[in-house]
Amino acid sequence: xxxxxxxxxxxxxxxxxxxxxxxxxxxxxxxxxxxxxxxxxxxxxxxxxxxxxxxxxxxxxxxxxxxxxxxxxxxxxxxxxxxxxxxxxxxxxxxxxxxxxxxxxxxxxxxxxxxxxxxxxxxxxxxxxxxxxxxxxxxxxxxxxxxxxxxxxxxxxxxxxxxxxxxxxxxxxxxxxxxxxxxxxxxxxxxxxxxxxxxxxxxxxxxxxxxxxxxxxxxxxxxxxxxxxxxxxxxxxxxxxxxxxxxxxxxxxxxxxxxxxxxxxxxxxxxxxxxxxxxxxxxxxxxxxxxxxxxxxxxxxxxxxxxxxxxxxxxxxxxxxxxxxxxxxx
Ligand SMILES: [Zn+2]
Ligand SMILES: [Zn+2]
Numbered sequence: 001x002x003x004x005x006x007x008x009x010x011x012x013x014x015x016x017x018x019x020x021x022x023x024x025x026x027x028x029x030x031x032x033x034x035x036x037x038x039x040x041x042x043x044x045x046x047x048x049x050x051x052x053x054x055x056x057x058x059x060x061x062x063x064x065x066x067x068x069x070x071x072x073x074x075x076x077x078x079x080x081x082x083x084x085x086x087x088x089x090x091x092x093x094x095x096x097x098x099x100x101x102x103x104x105x106x107x108x109x110x111x112x113x114x115x116x117x118x119x120x121x122x123x124x125x126x127x128x129x130x131x132x133x134x135x136x137x138x139x140x141x142x143x144x145x146x147x148x149x150x151x152x153x154x155x156x157x158x159x160x161x162x163x164x165x166x167x168x169x170x171x172x173x174x175x176x177x178x179x180x181x182x183x184x185x186x187x188x189x190x191x192x193x194x195x196x197x198x199x200x201x202x203x204x205x206x207x208x209x210x211x212x213x214x215x216x217x218x219x220x221x222x223x224x225x226x227x228x229x230x231x232x233x234x235x236x237x238x239x240x241x242x243x244x245x246x247x248x249x250x251x252x253x254x255x256x257x258x259x260x261x262x263x264x265x266x267x268x269x270x271x272x273x274x275x276x277x278x279x280x281x282x283x284x285x286x287x288x289x290x291x292x293x294x295x296x297x298x299x300x301x302x303x304x305x306x307x308x309x310x311x312x313x314x315x316x317x318x319x320x321x322x323x324x325x326x327x328x329x330x
Pocket of ligand 1: 100225227
């Protein structure tokens with residue numbers, strides 16, 4: 001049994017035996033001293049980089065690195081990595097937050113590119129249960145995208161690790177596995193379906209999963225598209241790490257379709273959960289970002305729109321791009 005297998009097993013058993021309010025890892029000293037998260041793919045980009053409707057980010061925890069999501073077009077993340085002069089050839093683990101193409105499309109390109117230097121690079125892909133469930137499109141035809149991606153990734157020597165419970169991938173860095181949907185946030189797109197023997201049902205993206213990190217600043221949450229609902233995801237972070245403040249919430253929150261009352265209610269709940277700062281990427285929406293800033297009584301420096309290259313850094317907070325902050329010119 002590998003270290004990873006043991007951690008998964010311990011994680012699954014411990015969560016079943018631990019009251020959620022206390023938290024699976026509650027009381028455990030912060031596992032990550034220095035954390036840096038760099039956005040590699042999102043809607044907005046500063047000069048020299050490109051944005052798109054998608055998401056990817058690089059997590060660096062005390063020097064150990066994991067790629068979270070891979071962008072919406074095959075080459076975009078690789079292009080931005082080159083501009084940012086980031087090399088992923090020593091990164092062995094990658095996460096796909098869920099099955100949608102705006103998070104998965106770069107996987108094969110990135111595996112091919114960095115495996116040329118290191119055969120293990122991006123060779124282990126963590127996903128949550130449900131990502132390979134049979135799906136169909138609105139016209140009733142099967143949607144083979146994930147089955148095709150699995151075959152192609154395995155043909156490149158990659159292995160999928162499917163998690164049905166929280167798993168500690170690195171010390172203090174937890175993959176949530178599927179997120180319980182206590183709040184009926186319904187943050188998924190209409191028109192796609194899960195195939196069931198009794199007929200199709202709405203695709204609720206049951207596999208949607210986040211990273212929650214026990215850092216020296218407090219909990220940091222990284223989410224791709226937020227289909228599980230950002231309130232549910234932050235409550236899952238509390239269930240895993242205990243009810244300490246959520247110092248940073250980073251990624252796509254999928255609020256761009258929500259009305260003002262809904263976003264305000266979400267903001268109030270996030271405030272009650274101790275969310276302090278937000279780097280709002282991908283499908284969060286610009287107006288929802290401003291509403292969340294008001295709900296948290298936060299400053300522009302603490303709730304901002306993510307651009308490609310923007311970061312979360314331990315002890316600093318948000319390092320936003322020039323488009324996401326006021327300048328100094330008179
Ligand atoms: Zn999605
Ligand atoms: Zn998305």
